[in-house]
Amino acid sequence: MEILGGRVTGKPTAPTPASAEIAGLPSWLYPAGFWVGVVLLAVGVLFPDLAAVGVTWIGVVPVLAAVWVAVTAWNRDRRLSVAALLALAGLVAVFIVKQFIPS
Amino acid sequence: MISALTLAVIGIGLLAGVLGAILGLGGGVVVVPALEFVLPRFGQEISIGQAVAISQIGVLAVGLSGAAAYLQRGLVRARTGYLLSPYTILGGAVGSFLGLVLPAQAVATVFAVLLLYSAYNLLRGLKRVEAEREPSRLVPPAMTFAGIMSGLLGIGGGTVQVPVLNLMAGIPIRESIATSTFIMGLTAVGNALVYQAGGLLDLRLAAGVALGVLIGARAGAGLQSRIPADRLKLVFSLLLIFTAVQLLWKYWGAA
Numbered sequence: 001m002e003i004l005g006g007r008v009t010g011k012p013t014a015p016t017p018a019s020a021e022i023a024g025l026p027s028w029l030y031p032a033g034f035w036v037g038v039v040l041l042a043v044g045v046l047f048p049d050l051a052a053v054g055v056t057w058i059g060v061v062p063v064l065a066a067v068w069v070a071v072t073a074w075n076r077d078r079r080l081s082v083a084a085l086l087a088l089a090g091l092v093a094v095f096i097v098k099q100f101i102p103s
Numbered sequence: 104m105i106s107a108l109t110l111a112v113i114g115i116g117l118l119a120g121v122l123g124a125i126l127g128l129g130g131g132v133v134v135v136p137a138l139e140f141v142l143p144r145f146g147q148e149i150s151i152g153q154a155v156a157i158s159q160i161g162v163l164a165v166g167l168s169g170a171a172a173y174l175q176r177g178l179v180r181a182r183t184g185y186l187l188s189p190y191t192i193l194g195g196a197v198g199s200f201l202g203l204v205l206p207a208q209a210v211a212t213v214f215a216v217l218l219l220y221s222a223y224n225l226l227r228g229l230k231r232v233e234a235e236r237e238p239s240r241l242v243p244p245a246m247t248f249a250g251i252m253s254g255l256l257g258i259g260g261g262t263v264q265v266p267v268l269n270l271m272a273g274i275p276i277r278e279s280i281a282t283s284t285f286i287m288g289l290t291a292v293g294n295a296l297v298y299q300a301g302g303l304l305d306l307r308l309a310a311g312v313a314l315g316v317l318i319g320a321r322a323g324a325g326l327q328s329r330i331p332a333d334r335l336k337l338v339f340s341l342l343l344i345f346t347a348v349q350l351l352w353k354y355w356g357a358a
Contacts, residue, residue, distance in 0.1 A: 025174060025181055027174065027175065030167065030170045030171035030174050031171045031175070033167055033171070034167055034168055034171040034317065037164070037167060037313075037317060038314065038317050038318070041310050041313050041314035041317065042314055044306075044307075044310035044314075045105060045109055045113065045310055045311055045314055046105065048307045048310075051306040051307045051309070051310035052306045054310050054313065054314070055160055055295075055306050055309050055310050055313060058160070058163045058164055058167050058313055059163055059291075059292045059295060061167055061288070062163075062166065062167070062170075062288035062289045062292060063289070063292060066185065066188075066289060069181070069185060077182070079186070080182050080185060080186070083182075083185040083186040083188070083189065084185045086189040087185060087188040087189050087192055087289050089189075090188075090189050090192035090193060090196070090293060091192060091289070091292055091293050091296070093196075094192070094196045094293040094296050094297060095296055097196070098296050098297055098299070098300035099300065101200075101203065101297065101300040101301050
């Protein structure tokens with residue numbers, strides 16, 4: 001693997017406790033989001049009036065994932081759920097504040 | 104019919120996606136200068152603020168593509184990512200507001216410094232830690248700073264966020280890269296909202312760049328083992344230095 005051009009040669013570390021770290025994200029969510037995004041963006045390139053749909057979609061996927069985690073982790077890992085909710089609250093705050101920005 | 108301009112922006116996205124997969128450095132560091140260089144050749148002037156706004160969508164695409172791949176390989180620390188993402192979203196919003204209000208000369212200067220720093224790191228190789236360690240108390244402010252840089256410059260995580268996760272949060276390098284990619288998706292959503300509200304986001308160009316990034320990142324993962332990374336590293340570093348000088352000349356040369 002490369003980061004900023006430097007090859008990482010060290011031993012891989014032990015896998016992290018998957019159940020805790022994967023945060024309950026469904027394995028299909030991001031791959032499905034990727035392929036739907038490719039299709040919608042290609043449509044947006046061919047029909048520029050629809051460009052907003054593809055662009056919006058690739059922004060919706062991480063938000064959907066955060067909503068999923070916030071809901072499903074509520075009983076299992078309250079701190080994680082609250083963190084996902086805080087991230088979503090941050091986005092909601094940005095969404096509200098942006099309406100006061102003159103274009 | 105797809106215009107030559109659209110093909111050019113898809114090409115920029117492809118380049119960013121491929122370089123991101125091979126070198127770990129392919130978000131705004133590629134997209135912003137490439138847009139500034141290429142679009143005027145097609146008769147379309149673009150300010151650095153507009154280029155950064157489009158780059159935010161490119162970063163979103165990098166985040167989506169990277170998260171899809173890294174989650175499948177079990178490298179993303181999603182829990183840690185969600186715990187840290189409020190800081191990067193906050194920083195990203197502040198950085199994006201700065202991107203709207205700061206003069207283009209100031210943004211271009213910070214960007215040129217970032218390009219030179221990236222070239223230096225590319226040639227020298229970043230300091231990295233493989234062993235798990237206790238996180239530093241400075242992680243939240245450092246992640247907020249990473250968010251500010253991402254909002255201001257349209258960059259992803261390779262330059263600032265990965266070193267913070269690796270060196271300060273104590274997360275091994277492979278997982279730092281994956282987790283940074285995961286976090287940058289949420290951060291870029293907030294950043295893009297701010298730039299869109301500021302009237303700087305051209306959705307048509309952004310769709311072309313994002314499509315190129317998605318395809319390029321997928322293709323780059325396959326090319327990773329076939330392309331000699333050392334030579335590419337050197338060429339890309341020189342290109343970054345040239346781009347930094349050109350950017351400074353464009354915004355300061357006429358002053």
